[in-house]
Amino acid sequence: MREPKYENVGSTEPDKAGVGDVGPMIAQKKVWMMNTGRSQTWLSAFVVALVVTLGFGLAGQALAAQPTPWQMGMQPAASPVAEQINSLHNLLLWIITAITLFVLALLIYVMVRFNARANPVPSKVTHNALLEVAWTVIPILILVVIAIPSFKLLYFEAEIPPVDLTVKVTGHQWYWSYEYPDNGGFAFDSYMVKAEDLKEGQVKLLSTDNPLVVPVGKVVRIVTTATDVIHAFYIPSFGVNVNATPGRLNEVWFKATAPGTYFGQCAKICGFDHAYMPIEIKVLSAEEFDAWSQGAKKQFGANDTKSSTHLAALTTDTTR
Numbered sequence: 001m002r003e004p005k006y007e008n009v010g011s012t013e014p015d016k017a018g019v020g021d022v023g024p025m026i027a028q029k030k031v032w033m034m035n036t037g038r039s040q041t042w043l044s045a046f047v048v049a050l051v052v053t054l055g056f057g058l059a060g061q062a063l064a065a066q067p068t069p070w071q072m073g074m075q076p077a078a079s080p081v082a083e084q085i086n087s088l089h090n091l092l093l094w095i096i097t098a099i100t101l102f103v104l105a106l107l108i109y110v111m112v113r114f115n116a117r118a119n120p121v122p123s124k125v126t127h128n129a130l131l132e133v134a135w136t137v138i139p140i141l142i143l144v145v146i147a148i149p150s151f152k153l154l155y156f157e158a159e160i161p162p163v164d165l166t167v168k169v170t171g172h173q174w175y176w177s178y179e180y181p182d183n184g185g186f187a188f189d190s191y192m193v194k195a196e197d198l199k200e201g202q203v204k205l206l207s208t209d210n211p212l213v214v215p216v217g218k219v220v221r222i223v224t225t226a227t228d229v230i231h232a233f234y235i236p237s238f239g240v241n242v243n244a245t246p247g248r249l250n251e252v253w254f255k256a257t258a259p260g261t262y263f264g265q266c267a268k269i270c271g272f273d274h275a276y277m278p279i280e281i282k283v284l285s286a287e288e289f290d291a292w293s294q295g296a297k298k299q300f301g302a303n304d305t306k307s308s309t310h311l312a313a314l315t316t317d318t319t320r
């Protein structure tokens with residue numbers, strides 16, 4: 001990143017003529033014009049820095065679906081919900097940047113124009129109807145602009161489309177277990193691979209011995225619960241973050257848009273090894289997923305690692 005050039009800016013001229021100067025008005029006016037010029041140069045330097053930073057942020061989005069060193073932006077979206085989350089985030093970023101720059105400009109203007117030296121006799125005005133209406137109505141309009149996509153996104157997340165596959169996710173201290181109730185009924189545990197056991201291509205602190213596997217382009221319903229304390233199932237690139245609470249079931253959905261490996265982590269401080277219960281999700285094509293399911297049924301079918309929390313069967317009791 002190139003440093004903005006400030007060499008011509010740090011003139012001591014205003015200071016020399018500044019504090020304690022009781023010269024004629026014209027001289028003072030000149031000083032303030034010079035100070036304003038310096039503010040503008042700083043402002044443009046700030047804008048350049050901001051644009052460069054945002055540029056890095058956008059470049060960061062083109063990387064893998066896992067945290068990367070010096071990542072600035074969000075992880076690339078790999079589900080419709082995550083796409084909408086990212087676009088809402090980007091909209092908010094523009095709005096907050098504009099508001100921040102506007103407030104900064106107002107502050108600089110007030111400091112330069114209305115300080116005691118530039119404005120020795122302050123105005124006694126306390127009301128300005130037009131201004132007061134404007135600074136009430138404009139923020140309301142901004143909030144309405146934010147609220148519309150925000151509510152749309154909330155409903156989009158909350159309403160689960162017709163489901164192709166259900167995975168029950170159970171949080172434990174400190175690992176996850178996954179169960180496929182409508183696709184063979186098998187279940188397995190998923191532990192982090194320790195640093196000393198990492199194989200080629202595995203990611204430290206994120207890879208697991210048994211990743212969660214789902215098909216691409218299918219609506220996957222995630223049902224979460226936990227056996228001990230509250231955990232949270234968090235996969236940034238799918239826009240999924242849902243609590244896994246003992247004795248309760250929470251639902252969330254995603255539809256992976258591209259095959260690949262995606263990583264998440266427990267997002268609820270859940271005890272000693274909270275940081276070591278990562279989530280690894282492999283998204284496969286439909287055929288690869290079917291082949292994997294067949295193997296998994298054999299591998300995990302007779303395995304007694306099913307989670308201890310089971311969905312209660314619905315019964316109709318007519319005697320009550």
Ligand SMILES: [Cu+2]
Pocket residue numbers: 171172230231232266267268269270274277
């Ligand atoms: Cu946890």
